[in-house]
Amino acid sequence: NSKVIQTPRYLVKGQGQKAKMRCIPEKGHPVVFWYQQNKNNEFKFLINFQNQEVLQQIDMTEKRFSAECPSNSPCSLEIQSSEAGDSALYLCASSPDKNERLFFGHGTKLSVL
Amino acid sequence: QQKVQQSPESLIVPEGGMASLNCTSSDRNVDYFWWYRQHSGKSPKMLMSIFSNGEKEEGRFTVHLNKASLHTSLHIRDSQPSDSALYLCAASDTNTGKLTFGDGTVLTVKP
Numbered sequence: 001n002s003k004v005i006q007t008p009r010y011l012v013k014g015q016g017q018k019a020k021m022r023c024i025p026e027k028g029h030p031v032v033f034w035y036q037q038n039k040n041n042e043f044k045f046l047i048n049f050q051n052q053e054v055l056q057q058i059d060m061t062e063k064r065f066s067a068e069c070p071s072n073s074p075c076s077l078e079i080q081s082s083e084a085g086d087s088a089l090y091l092c093a094s095s096p097d098k099n100e101r102l103f104f105g106h107g108t109k110l111s112v113l
Numbered sequence: 114q115q116k117v118q119q120s121p122e123s124l125i126v127p128e129g130g131m132a133s134l135n136c137t138s139s140d141r142n143v144d145y146f147w148w149y150r151q152h153s154g155k156s157p158k159m160l161m162s163i164f165s166n167g168e169k170e171e172g173r174f175t176v177h178l179n180k181a182s183l184h185t186s187l188h189i190r191d192s193q194p195s196d197s198a199l200y201l202c203a204a205s206d207t208n209t210g211k212l213t214f215g216d217g218t219v220l221t222v223k224p
Contacts, residue, residue: 002156033212041151041199043214056211091156098210099145104156 003027004105006092007074011110013082021108022074025094031055032075033102034067037089049075050098082112116140117204119215127223132189134218136202137182143204146178146185147212151199160200161187192222 005024013019025032034046047057049069057067064083069075079086089109093102119136126132136146145164149157163169163178163185170176175188183204189196202215 031210035214040216041219042216043201045211045213048210048212050210056209099205099207101147101159101162102149102157102212104158106156 002103002105004092004094004103006090006105006108008108009106011108013110013112015083015112016081017112018078018080019082019086019110019112020076020078021090021110022076023092023094023105024074025069025092026103029094029096029103031095031098031100032069033093033095034075034077035091035093036086037091037107039088046077048098055098079110082110084112086110087112117202117213117215119200119202119218121218122216123219123221125221125223126192128192128194130192130222132187132192132196132220132222134187134189134200134202134220135184136186136204136215137184138204138213139183140204140206140213141183142206142208143183143213144180144207145205146176147203147205148176148185148187149201149203149214151201151217153198157199157201189220192220194222194224196220197222 003026033048036044089107093104148160151157205212
């Protein structure tokens with residue numbers, strides 16, 4: 001069973017709506033990654049954090065996507081104005097170090113109608 | 114641009130056979146390779162990692178790495194139907210911590 005907790009498991013939004021998903025990393029893991037996996041199984045890196053600091057993020061994330069990992073609260077990924085092309089499985093993963101293996105959550109499956 | 118290329122896209126092997134999966138990075142900054150396995154409807158789980166030239170074996174699984182060509186391969190001997198899954202290769206740049214995944218190889222092991 002995954003120790004990385006993602007909520008909700010399923011999220012349905014209309015185009016233009018905000019979509020927010022959360023992730024509680026495994027205890028003791030300061031590094032958190034967010035990936036988008038589309039229906040063709042393609043993985044796209046979105047952003048990663050070490051503690052509360054952003055390590056890297058892609059351009060897409062800088063525009064409609066926002067993410068944070070506040071101390072003592074779940075990490076979150078939010079899409080400000082959802083588009084049909086955002087429909088995907090959003091996977092959160094945590095790690096004890098940025099160069100260690102990732103432990104994935106079950107994901108949030110977003111459907112934008 | 115896709116920086117981690119995996120081949121083949123899909124592979125069918127008979128039960129008991131050998132499955133060979135390939136992965137190459139085009140990013141000269143990467144120095145660590147990972148293989149993850151994702152069963153249908155499940156989250157990916159790390160299988161093996163390698164950062165030194167050569168070979169690493171764990172049970173039925175063997176990973177090779179050629180750092181000069183940034184090519185890694187995963188070999189599964191005595192394949193079982195339970196090995197049927199999406200196999201994802203990932204390459205990391207240990208300076209930045211960025212981990213890039215390939216598009217995966219779908220392995221089907223037929224009984």
